[in-house]
Amino acid sequence: MILERSTAWKEGFIERLENRETWDNWKLYKMSYEITKTNLITDFHGLQSPKFLPNFTPLAHQLEVAERVIERMNGKAILADEVGLGKTIEAGLILKEYLIRGLVKKALILVPASLVSQWIEELNQKFHIPAVQYKKNYDLNHLTIVVMSMDMAKRSPHKENIYDQDFDLIIIDEAHKLKNHKTKNYEFAQNLKKKFCLLLTATPIQNDVFELFYLISLLKPGHLGNYETFQSSFAASKHNVEGDEYLKELVNQVMVRNRRQDTGIEWTNRRVQIIPLDFTKEEKEVYDLISELKNVSPVFSDAFSMLTLQREMCSSKEATALTLTKMLEKCTLPEDISYLESIIQKIMALEINSKAEKAYEIISQANGKVILFTEYRGSQTYLQWYLQSKGITSVLFNGQFSKSKREWMKQLFKEKAQVLIATESGSEGINLQFCHHVINYDLPWNPMKLEQRIGRVHRLGQEHDVHIYNLAIQNTIEDHILDLLYVKIGVFEKVVGELDDILSAFKKTI
């Protein structure tokens, strides 16, 4: 056991004994003793932090998480509460506790760029933790609690500067961005020294169980065995984890996950429905032509772009035409060119967008604010124009907006417009509890993206039932996407636990 002591007091005492310094004030002496006594941490267990936060009362489930992570998980955990339950608060509580107990002196908080200022604000105001935003040319030696964007951190020279530091606690927000172990993000995180470490994500599995394996291996290498043993024991097939209670148990040792319904808070309901649609005859014809492209010429055989085109066709002719025009520029053979041109012509001639019409119908019946998510910029612009022509005001939102522009758009949406049209990249870090209708105009491949989208409105502070409309065109690629979404949700629920409704409840039983 290591014994640490300092001779500083003794030296000061000698100076007084030898009359080189004056003695101190008796009242201050007594005050110092009394303060020490009052602030003494007399027990290894229990949380000290709540009494240091007089103006803010954490919720019961948040306190439980903090205590459990510190006492039973030794300060290394994945915080995987459902969206909107306050993972930031939980991380703040844990950080605060370690600061009070003197176990953490330096901490690094890595977050998406768009969330940096939000984190600083929460830590400063709720927790009185003097966190600062890292900027170029800052000297990490002089900073104790640093918030930094992941994108910046992983680049030189910041990366090296970070490795040179002795951080006691590392917090990574939106940790599902580390799911791919071949990325720079993952490699960077893997090489960080993680004494205490918190990974925050509502969606620890997005597509398959290996993502969770890599996430846990980052936190605690070996906890799920090494890759070979994990693969052979748990994954005969990627999506099949039947009956793996054992895996669930292991996962629970390093992961805490609260669901809305176990928080003891009254939550409004989710009313989720899938709205099947049919193309018009003309739309269907174009869709089929696009699907045939791969058989027309080897130039069009790239599976990925074909899938994209099919999905775009399910979204809007504007989105599709953009991609087709780009493809056209790359074509050299005259027959390829003329085939594409004929499709483009047919597309431009389309007068009806069935999905947009359905969306309009939902919006006009919604009787309140609506958020509509699309995957494509082309569709975003088109929908704004289309809704405008029907007398419905809307604002656009996407991830490239600066912080002030995001705030401005949110304000406009709240006060002026009925609809917010967001692209995927816009679905992070904005909170819109004043709205309770969500239209998923296009379906993403990944169910957790749906969860993140819904989480923008179905969070603490929402007073109404939240209506979610998933639009899907029958007999197209969207059927396939729906099926895959159900499979992925199934994997998630088997390994991680139940998931709140995101597609629709009834189909689960099928």
Next chain:
Amino acid sequence: MYPQQIHSYLLQFFKENNCQIVSDNDHFINVQLTIEMDKKIMNRPFYWKYLESTNGVPDPAQLTFITDKNKLDENIKGEVVHIGSPRLSQLFQVTKELGSFVQMYEKVNDGLETKTILTPWLGVNYKVSYYSDQTKETLYSLGINLMTGELKEAFQESLYEMDLDVNMPDNTFNLPYIIKPLRALERLDAVIENTIQQDDHTWAEEAKMRWKKDREVLEHFYEGVEDKPDCYETEKEAMEQQYEARIKIEIINGGLFYLK
């Protein structure tokens, strides 16, 4: 600490440091800092350096501290101070710094014919912290009679029953100490170490078990890997820092006490 306690703490702190209390309401105070206090807590060395090199007129800050925001109706701008706020932590630190060493005499009734004999004691307040991935702290207040070597526990608390003064009262006679203060300090240090040795250290054993378990998991991950990557070593080092049991002995304050 409740708002009331913090309020009276602030009042006392600034009074003892000769800072004028400009106004004292029951939930906020306004204080005029002295130059010394400004230098200690305002963190503006360049201002003072500039002022001193230009012979300017010093203008130490006047601060408003709000101790109970809930009671605040007035339109007052000021720093909200509560347990956990950086300002209060800073003032605690200054209190510790300015209240580390004392020399005190017990007061004696006047008019006694014979001189009262005062016996010298050394009193030291220790904070002992146990660290692994968890913490626990204990406060020990020890006193040692510099004539006889007699030990007293809860020494600080016993002083509260006495009337103490910084000046040696008239009519008293100090015994010269037989045990030198530094020698006495060594003895108290030894007592503390002994107390620690006698203490229950299951916590350290348990931390060791957690450490062992985590190490096994790690070894399992890299089983059969010939050239282990750097992150393997980093991980091992992190575990050591996380779980290794450490004990820190810190002296909060101490001093010489001449008692009846």
